[in-house]
Structure formats: structure tokens, C-alpha cells
Amino acid sequence: MKKMYTLIVLLCIAWGAEAQNYKFQALFMYNIAQRIEWPNLAGEFVIGVIGSKEMHQELESIAQKKQLFGNSIKVVHVNADELSGKLYHVLYLDRSSSVKLGDVKKQVVSKPTLLITDKNGLTGGGINFIDNSSKIEFEIFPTVIKSHQLHLSGSLLNLGIVRE
Template sequence: MVRKKNALLILFFVSLSGYVHAQTSSYEELQAAYIFNFAKYIRWPEETPEFVIGVYGKPEIIELFKNTLAGKRVGGRDILVRAVEGAEDVTGCSIIYIASSASKMLKTLVSVTARKSILIVTAEDMISSGAMISFVVEDDKLKFKIKRKTLSETGLVASDGLLKLAILL
């Protein structure tokens, strides 16, 4: 069963990765789809009634995430997408996505979320600045980097299938 689940996960991410330039989907829509799968294949130590994804970026990106993830569920919980405008807004979030336009906030958010079970995902490669997962484009394909040490320090556990698809640091 685990092998079948990992194979399906790999197939999904591989099919998404080739669409960066081939489809009319925007870069952010693809990232939202990836984040949905991160949510499914990362285990959080605590569960909340809703699965909250905080988005730090322009209003149109927040709306795009809301539309892309509308009606989706993680572990039987509804996904709620909300705007993050400052460090005080991270409470209750399971994932924080930092758009390229908001990358200057990464260091502040990293310090506020230190040792908390909050996954920080960045739209551009900011792994060396404290992100746990960062998106990168290589050979016109959307890929992602995972910094395992930072992830494990927060108590988050990625599935083996997810780790196999990532660029690990």
C-alpha cells in the first residue's frame, strides 16, 4: 500500500513539473497545487480543526491560492487560506507561503516560527535563508528543495515519497 501511495505521489509531481511553461496555469497556481500535496505528505505533530495556509504576498496571489485550494481537504480537515501581513498572523497556520514579492519578510517569519510546527515555503530559492521548502525552476520544470534539518527541528515529518522527489539539502 505504501509503495502504491508513493508511486501515485511521484506520478502526480512529475506530471505537474512539466507544466511550468506548457500550460496556461500560472506559476503560483502550480505552487498552490504542490503545497496541497506537501500538506498531504507531511505529518504535523498536532492537529487542528482546520488546516490553515497563510499566504504572504500580493492580494491577487492570496485570491489565486483561495480559488485553487477551494473545497480541498487535508486529513479530513478543510483548508483555509488566509492573508499573512505580519508576524502576528502566523498563529494557527500549518503552512506559510512567502511569495517572491514578500521575500524580505522571511527572516522575521523564521524567527517568529522557530521551533513551531509551521512549514515555511518560499516561491523562490531561499533555503539558505531559513525556508524549509523552496521552489526552483530547472530545465523549464518546477521543482522544490527541502532542508531536512530545518524541517525535523520543527517536528514535521515528510513522507519518503515526498523526499524522493525533492532536491534535498
């Protein structure tokens, strides 16, 4: 019985840490978006989330309180196969959806879209969060980001681990 209680406590702690991680990553995403120059930004700033319902909820919480460049933020849960013809300023792929990065890239190749994944070491996206329990870090791929007509601020490059 004691082992059962210990297991339940450990699961609750792990769940709480995971929820906190989504909150911090969502705040990082908001701050990253502020450090990018977006072309033709008018109307809503749209963030698409592929996979994680928890990340969608955290971003939605931010969207209710904040704006980006004077624009309201719209957060939508999207399917990786249904991106064509729509503009997403940011697309977030959770770890389980990262296998779809190649397909996602093909659909947004010429659009000003920042691809953010939750899997470090993944090539092809603009930013990857690094799984590190002690702090949130991210890899940043300036060449990929610039290929999407997005301009980075120097302060963003100083915050992440730059990869080419």
C-alpha cells in the same frame, strides 16, 4: 504600431505563464502538505500567504474543493509582522517577501509550521520553489522541517532536491 501590438501580445503571454505558475505551485503546496505528518491536527488546516494575491487566490480555489486529513482548508493573507500567537500550518512567502524570512522564522520558531518560499537558494525555510520556466522544482531542507516538529514522508524527499 506593429511593435505596440507585439509588446501587448508578449505581455499577455508572460502574464498567462505567471498565472499558470501560481496554479501549479498551489497544487504542489497541497500535495506537499499531504506528505507531511502534522502534530495535533484538528480543526482547520491554515495556510498563510505573505505577499502574493495571486497565490492566495489559487490556494483559495483549492480550499473550496479539497480538504487535508479530513479538515477544511483556510487560506488567509497575512502580514509578516503579525504572526505571533497564531498557528499557521503552512506559511508561503512570495519572492518580494523573502527578505522577511528571518523575522518570520523568529515568530514561528517553536511551532509546527512549514515555511515555503518562492525564491531558490534561500536558506532558513523548509521548501523553496525553484524558478524554472520548463517545470516546477523545489528545494527541500529536511533538517529545518524536522526542527518544526514535522515529519516528512520518504516520497516527499524523492520529489524535491534535498539540501542540508
